[in-house]
Amino acid sequence: MKIAIPVDEKTLESSVCASFGRTPYFLIYDTETKDSVFIDNSAAASTGGAGIKAAQTMVDNKANALLTPRCGQNAADVIKSADIKIFKTTSASVKDNIAAYIDGKLPLLDEIHAGFHGHGGN
Amino acid sequence: MKIAVLSGKGGTGKTLVSVNLAAAAKTSTYIDCDVEEPNGHLFLKPKGIQEEEISVKIPKVNNELCNGCRKCVDFCKFNALAYIKNKLIVFDDVCHSCGGCILVCPEKALIEKEKVIGKVQKGVSGEVTVWTGILNTGEATGIPIIKKLLDVNNPQVDRLTFIDCPPGSACIVMESIKDADYCVLVAEPTLFGVHNLNMVYELVKLFNSSFGVVLNKCLEEENPAEKFCLEKNIKILGWIPFDNELGTLNSNAEIAVNKNEKYRELFSSLLDTVTKEVQHETIINS
Numbered sequence: 404m405k406i407a408i409p410v411d412e413k414t415l416e417s418s419v420c421a422s423f424g425r426t427p428y429f430l431i432y433d434t435e436t437k438d439s440v441f442i443d444n445s446a447a448a449s450t451g452g453a454g455i456k457a458a459q460t461m462v463d464n465k466a467n468a469l470l471t472p473r474c475g476q477n478a479a480d481v482i483k484s485a486d487i488k489i490f491k492t493t494s495a496s497v498k499d500n501i502a503a504y505i506d507g508k509l510p511l512l513d514e515i516h517a518g519f520h521g522h523g524g525n
Numbered sequence: 526m527k528i529a530v531l532s533g534k535g536g537t538g539k540t541l542v543s544v545n546l547a548a549a550a551k552t553s554t555y556i557d558c559d560v561e562e563p564n565g566h567l568f569l570k571p572k573g574i575q576e577e578e579i580s581v582k583i584p585k586v587n588n589e590l591c592n593g594c595r596k597c598v599d600f601c602k603f604n605a606l607a608y609i610k611n612k613l614i615v616f617d618d619v620c621h622s623c624g625g626c627i628l629v630c631p632e633k634a635l636i637e638k639e640k641v642i643g644k645v646q647k648g649v650s651g652e653v654t655v656w657t658g659i660l661n662t663g664e665a666t667g668i669p670i671i672k673k674l675l676d677v678n679n680p681q682v683d684r685l686t687f688i689d690c691p692p693g694s695a696c697i698v699m700e701s702i703k704d705a706d707y708c709v710l711v712a713e714p715t716l717f718g719v720h721n722l723n724m725v726y727e728l729v730k731l732f733n734s735s736f737g738v739v740l741n742k743c744l745e746e747e748n749p750a751e752k753f754c755l756e757k758n759i760k761i762l763g764w765i766p767f768d769n770e771l772g773t774l775n776s777n778a779e780i781a782v783n784k785n786e787k788y789r790e791l792f793s794s795l796l797d798t799v800t801k802e803v804q805h806e807t808i809i810n811s
Contacts, residue, residue, distance in 0.1 A: 451665075452604025452619045459598070459607045477616055484609045 404434045406504060407466035409457075410497055413441040418495045423471045424453035424478055431464050432501055454478030461487060470500050470509065479515045526683070526803055529705035531690035531698055531728075533721025535562075538711045538741035538765065541775055543689040544568040546799070548782040549792040552652045553685040556674050558701040560643065560658035560667035565689050567778045571648025571655035578644050579670050581622040582637040586613045590634035597626035597635060603665070621665050643670050645677075667691070671700045679704075685800070694728040702729070707803040708736035709762065712750040719749045726759065735806035737762040739795065760802065763795040 409426030410417040420426035425447050431440045442464065446456035454474070458481035461469055468488045482489055491512040492500045503509050530543045540557075544565050547555040557565040584597075584606075591613050598606045598613075605619040606626060617640060627635045643660040658674045660667040678686060690701040702708055708729045712722040722738065729736040737760035740750055744767050754761050765771070771788060774781045781788035 446604065449604055450602055452601075452616065455607050455616060455619065456604040459604075459609070462607075462609055477619065480616075481607045481609055481614065484612075484614065486610075 404468070405464070405466045406432050406434060406468045406470055406501070407461050407464065408432065408470045408492070408497055408500065409444070410441070415439055415498055417497050419470070419472060419492045419497055419500060421472055423469075423474050424449075424455075424457045426457070429457075429460065429464075430497060431466060434501075434505060452477065455481055458482045458485075461485075468504070470504055471512065474512055474515055476515050476517055526707075526800070527686045527688060527705045528707045528709060528799060528803065529688040529690055529702040529734075530709045530711060531702060531725050532692060532711040533694060533724035534717075535692040537692075537713050537718070537721070538739070539692070540565050540568065540689055541741070541765075541781075542709065542711050542739055542795075543687045544780055545782045545788070545792040546796050547653045547685075547687045548651075548780045549789065549796045550653075550685045550687075553687060554654045554656065554678060555650075555687050555689065556656040556658075556678060557689045558658055558671045558674060558697070559689055559691045560660040560670045560697070561691060563657045563659055566646070566648070566655060566657050568780050569650035569653060569655045570778075571646075571650045571653075571657075574646050574648040576644050576646050577673075578641050579673055580639040580641050581669050582624065583617055583620045583622055583640045584615055584624075584626050584635045585638040586615060587634050587636065588612055590632045592632050592634075594631065596629045596631065600625050600629045618663055619665065622669070643667065645670060645673050667697050668700050671697060675701070675704060694724045698725075698728065699732070702732060702734060705734065707799065707806065708732075708734045709799060710736055710738045711741050712738055712753075713742050714740065714744060714748040714750050714767075716749050719753045722750055722753060726757065735803070736760075737799070737802055739763050739765065741765045742767040762798050762802065763791070765791065 408430045409420040409423050410428050410430045411420050429442050446453040454477050458478040462485040470490045472492045489512040490509040530539045532539050547553045557563040595608050603621050605616045607614045642664040646657045648655045658670040691697045710725050712718050738754050739762050743764045782792050
């Protein structure tokens with residue numbers, strides 16, 4: 404099972420990034436092998452549609468679950484079409500969230516914001 | 526003669542200046558290019574409205590022809606396309622209608638479809654022809670609407686035409702001023718006002734436009750925007766006082782020129798200055 408988390412730094416000690424679409428890096432963590440892979444988020448500097456591009460990266464890296472504090476509508480549409488579940492992070496620590504996910508303690512993210520760029524969410 | 530009225534931010538007085546100049550000119554055309562929040566019609570109250578919907582072309586995918594090469598996904602600078610589970614998804618709201626994805630698709634799996642993004646309205650207010658562009662909420666760009674507004678008014682070159690621009694200095698403002706004969710920059714007497722004036726000042730210089738500044742909301746005290754104009758040797762076209770009476774008329778959606786002789790004189794004199802400037806610039810540049 405591969406889980407993806409937007410992170411501020413390329414380390415397991417990092418905090419979870421507040422933004423999904425414009426996070427600098429993603430951590431792809433394999434819960435079976437315990438392998439951590441950090442990837443650059445090529446969507447971070449996008450003119451627009453960062454959430455869509457970041458979500459495409461999640462899909463291409465074959466993540467099974469996304470752990471994030473928030474997620475916009477367009478990104479959620481992409482992620483859900485790929486049958487990736489979105490969980491809401493409950494603390495700032497990446498490690499704590501991985502542990503909470505493994506223990507089945509993370510809630511599903513049910514609040515999808517409308518987006519920040521003219522989709523009614525301004 | 527096309528005169529664009531612009532400012533670096535909203536609420537500076539673009540519409541105040543535009544509608545009052547149009548009213549002072551009597552026979553004229555007023556074009557509201559502030560398509561995200563057009564408000565000139567509130568003052569001019571045009572009658573006999575005729576409407577036309579404005580569409581753009583966006584891609585539509587034929588998934589049977591799509592081979593998943595993702596050339597379109599990689600091409601789109603706005604990330605309006607995603608390829609998920611062997612299926613291309615198009616985000617209509619994010620698409621800027623550049624048509625690039627259709628060009629790069631080697632399988633011809635993308636075709637164009639029409640999408641309505643807003644409308645233009647034409648009406649009459651006394652001797653002023655009023656055009657209003659209206660962009661639907663959430664659409665990516667109002668440029669197609671502005672293009673339509675300015676294209677249909679292109680033949681009337683002799684008629685005094687006032688283009689009420691969107692605030693700021695982004696693409697939609699560039700589209701609004703690019704064929705104007707003259708730009709009127711409206712500025713507030715604050716440091717923030719100077720910052721915003723500088724934005725549009727740099728823009729009109731970049732466009733090699735002829736331009737001058739109207740100082741709005743003027744008080745007795747020092748005016749940083751005026752100081753800026755003097756330092757940069759920018760033509761000051763007129764001063765509008767920070768005045769309770771004018772503010773009241775304006776907030777009641779009245780055109781000051783039609784209600785008060787003092788303001789009729791002020792805006793007629795401003796119009797006179799602007800038209801002389803335009804003629805002067807035309808002679809220099811011809």
